[in-house]
Amino acid sequence: MKLPASSASRGSLRFLAESRFAPALFVLGVLITGFGFLMLIPLAISWLMADGAHGAYDEAVLITIFTGSLLALSVGRQHREMRVRESFLLVALIWSLLPAFGALPLYLHIEGLSWTDAYFEAVSGLTATGATVLSGLDKLPLSINFWRTFMHWVGGLGVVVLAVAILPLLGFGGRGMLRAETPGPMKDSKITPRITETAKGLWVVYVILTVACGTSLYQMGMDGWDAMMHAFSVMGLGGFSSKDASLGHFDSLDIELVVIFFALLAGINFSTHFLAFSQRSLRAYRVDTEAHYFLGILALSILALSLYLWPEGIYPDFPTTLRYVAFHSVSLATSLGFATTDYVLWPLFGQLWILFLGSFVACSGSAGGGIKMMRAVVLYKQVSRELMRAMHPRGLQNVRFGNTVIPDPVLHAILGFMFIYVVSIVAMTLLMVASHLDIITAFSAVVACLNNTGPGLNLVGPSTTYAVLTDFQTWVCTWAMLLGRLEIFTLLVLLMPAFWRR
Numbered sequence: 001m002k003l004p005a006s007s008a009s010r011g012s013l014r015f016l017a018e019s020r021f022a023p024a025l026f027v028l029g030v031l032i033t034g035f036g037f038l039m040l041i042p043l044a045i046s047w048l049m050a051d052g053a054h055g056a057y058d059e060a061v062l063i064t065i066f067t068g069s070l071l072a073l074s075v076g077r078q079h080r081e082m083r084v085r086e087s088f089l090l091v092a093l094i095w096s097l098l099p100a101f102g103a104l105p106l107y108l109h110i111e112g113l114s115w116t117d118a119y120f121e122a123v124s125g126l127t128a129t130g131a132t133v134l135s136g137l138d139k140l141p142l143s144i145n146f147w148r149t150f151m152h153w154v155g156g157l158g159v160v161v162l163a164v165a166i167l168p169l170l171g172f173g174g175r176g177m178l179r180a181e182t183p184g185p186m187k188d189s190k191i192t193p194r195i196t197e198t199a200k201g202l203w204v205v206y207v208i209l210t211v212a213c214g215t216s217l218y219q220m221g222m223d224g225w226d227a228m229m230h231a232f233s234v235m236g237l238g239g240f241s242s243k244d245a246s247l248g249h250f251d252s253l254d255i256e257l258v259v260i261f262f263a264l265l266a267g268i269n270f271s272t273h274f275l276a277f278s279q280r281s282l283r284a285y286r287v288d289t290e291a292h293y294f295l296g297i298l299a300l301s302i303l304a305l306s307l308y309l310w311p312e313g314i315y316p317d318f319p320t321t322l323r324y325v326a327f328h329s330v331s332l333a334t335s336l337g338f339a340t341t342d343y344v345l346w347p348l349f350g351q352l353w354i355l356f357l358g359s360f361v362a363c364s365g366s367a368g369g370g371i372k373m374m375r376a377v378v379l380y381k382q383v384s385r386e387l388m389r390a391m392h393p394r395g396l397q398n399v400r401f402g403n404t405v406i407p408d409p410v411l412h413a414i415l416g417f418m419f420i421y422v423v424s425i426v427a428m429t430l431l432m433v434a435s436h437l438d439i440i441t442a443f444s445a446v447v448a449c450l451n452n453t454g455p456g457l458n459l460v461g462p463s464t465t466y467a468v469l470t471d472f473q474t475w476v477c478t479w480a481m482l483l484g485r486l487e488i489f490t491l492l493v494l495l496m497p498a499f500w501r502r
Helices: 005-018 022-038 038-048 054-075 085-102 104-109 116-124 142-157 160-172 177-180 194-220 225-238 253-266 269-280 289-312 318-333 348-357 373-391 406-434 439-450 469-483 488-493
Strands: none
Touching: 005 142, 022 038, 022 054, 022 085, 022 348, 038 054, 038 488, 054 104, 085 104, 085 116, 085 194, 085 373, 085 469, 085 488, 104 116, 104 142, 116 142, 116 469, 142 194, 142 225, 142 289, 194 225, 194 269, 225 253, 253 318, 289 348, 289 373, 318 348, 348 439, 373 406, 406 469, 439 469, 469 488
8 A cells, every 4th residue: 555645755754864874864965955055155146246147046045955954854963973885975975966956056047058068067067177068158147157166166175175174063073085085195194183174274275275366366457256256266176267268368468377376286285285384384395296296297298389389380489389388288287177279279289288188287185187196106107117027027116106105005006096097088988989979079078077177179179168069978078077076986886786785
């Protein structure tokens, strides 16, 4: 016999409360509720500026806060530490469900925008990818552009790190969540004795640098709103702009130099910034081996690409060539994704090179995407060790990063990560090509989304949008963005049957 609706509802609530994932679901409900309160900021802007979008925010805020509160109240307050499995599930749910709520203002306000495209835009915002399906940005309501870039800022350093900072207030420790969300090479490093203080410290640095970036952009000629929104994008290494022409709209060398400087800062491990701030010394940067590789490879790439493009006659002289090469090399390498010119007009080698830089250049613990510089350097040294072993089979060779010997379990984890990374690119590129997309667009879209870079090549280059893709292709790119933001394993582990066994 069919249960009455009220009995079925009570049964569902009891199931949630007694679920072994109840602590994760409770925190998820609290975070969704908090995310709803964040929407009050663009709602207030919409009312203040009378931009006509307040109706969409009214509905989005109510839906988000109601859903989050209902979930938290249904599960009930839990009083135990989350286990590893629960932490992985919570992180995956945060990054897959929050964009659904973040997409509501876009879906409700922008006429003709499908749910697929709205969700893609929100995922691109929170994962700080910057790939967009929208055009006519100059004519969008201010609050809509603010919300898009604000999602970059919230997601750039990681909404999970923010959650870790407030978890003790809810009765939970945050170490499991930080391990699930934080890039692999820095999972076990701590810059303060308590994980909560670590998260708070990182956010303090993040806020200070964002304010400095916005102030600098304002002084260089942007109006206040544009400076704020582009600062959110730069420090989150996202790439959303309030202008269709991106940074090219301003055509200002001073603005480009400010963006380059702060993008470089955002591409360095925020733990290094925290130590430099707390110690009031630049020593943290001098001893950060990864930052040296990061800046060195970028400098060499900029010089080499400038010398390569100069004879092509694309730009009138070498300083102009250097200007555009430097900006786009830093923008794509750090996964920022801003553009000031259509680099698809460059020879294919130049296009592929800056796209390739986005695969590995950003430092671990930064807002950037890709495999991270630390993994790339360790892999290079592992290959060198294997070559030496081929010549000297009995020799003892260690892989070092700076003064640290990398243990074999870490090497095996990095090798496993790289295998899955390459397989993911190949598999998703084949899916895109099978759906009748040309190989350059398919490959570049997958690489750009997996590395959270934003613009790709050909049909998804900097002068176009991802709106040219079909719904199927858009969902493939959406999955790629989530995989890249969570560094693949956090999502894939949920697909293992063993994860769901008691």
